[in-house]
Amino acid sequence: MKGDNMSLEYRDFEDFLMERCMLENPMVLDDDSHDFFDDWIVNLEVDDWLKYGDMYAKTKRGVK
DSSP: OOTTOSSSSSSSHHHHHHHHHHHHHSSSSSSHHHHHHHHHHOOHHHHHHHHHHHHHHHHHHTTT
């Protein structure tokens, strides 16, 4: 997505998803971020998982 300031290095897919969640929901306060993320991730649709998987894979291209 345009305007995303995504890091190119993530510890793992969960770390990537946490950043995506926070970028797409900037109104969430830091204190609420873990509970919000838990709710967000369990409500993802299959298409969302595929989209985020593809996005994550692009961050890993060229990484050995």
